[in-house]
Amino acid sequence: MAVGAVRVGLVGAGPWARMLHAPMLAGGPETTLAGVWARRPEVARALAGAHGSRAFGSLEELWDVCEAVAFAVPPDVQAELGVAAARAGKHLLLDKPVALTVAAAEELAGAVDEAGVVSQMVLTNRYSPLGRAFLAEADGFETVGARCASLSGALLAGSPFSTPWRRRHGALLDVGPHLFDLLEGAVGSIEELSGRGDPLRWVSLTCRHAGGQVSEVSMSLSLPLAETVFECVLYGPAGALAYQRPPDPAAALADLAAAGATLRKEFAEAVTSGIASTLDVHRGVALQRLIDVAARSLG
Secondary structure, three states: OOOOOEEEEEEOOOHHHHHHHHHHHHOOOOEEEEEEEOOOHHHHHHHHHHOOOOEOOOHHHHHHHOOEEEEOOOHHHHHHHHHHHHHOOOEEEEOOOOOOOHHHHHHHHHHHHHHOOOEEEOOHHHOOHHHHHHHHHHOOOOOOEEEEEEEOOOOOOOOOOOOHHHHHHOHHHHOHHHHHHHHHHHHOOEEEEEEEEEOOOEEEEEEEEOOOOEEEEEEEOOOOOOOOEEEEEEEEOOEEEEEEOOOOHHHHHHHHHHHHHHHHHHHHHHHHHOOOOOOOHHHHHHHHHHHHHHHHHHO
């Protein structure tokens, strides 16, 4: 373990924990994977062992060996356990969406504020080289309108991400936070939105931003596509400015690993300094409110 590395415990051992959290936290030098807890002990042991760490039989035991906790669990579980971790004085690395409801998200934010701990959201587009380059260019781009989409087969049988909470709630809760966050980062805050569709099939939304720009958002997790689509295109007097996650799986994994390295470094800096980034739990609450408005507009 590197001297001064932040000791981070991991709650959850599912596909996202295996793909991002565990290798990121164990990859150092800014952090070390202090331990893993999951509902299924055998899965926790396997993941911990693969990254030179150990599994714990209870959350209290995990709290004892770490300064911070990363969550890779369903959003309702994260909201509940995040409150417990904050009250135990642990800094929080939170997945999106931060909760299932606005009330639960606000309760978690309140616990974070009361405990005085640092929180940070795992909004991967904000940390990847491609995402940061896009947002830097967008800062000087005059946008009139935008179109963004996240389309995949994540809910189909055989996908590692076809998990119970995603099959129940669909695209709006899963990929909605990514799309809303990227849009607001590129175009400005969303002041109004409305939509049509079914989160388990296809959702289309229209948003009006604070500067008067209009954006269109499409999302689905139920399409048998050869390649996942995640893109955002800005349009204005200068033409178009586009962001697209790499459709090639190997390139996408490399981009995710680079995002993880930046996230790890910046989370460790936030924990060490005690100063959270703007992508904290309150950002998660703001995104939860947009999800809630969108869901209610669908009827």
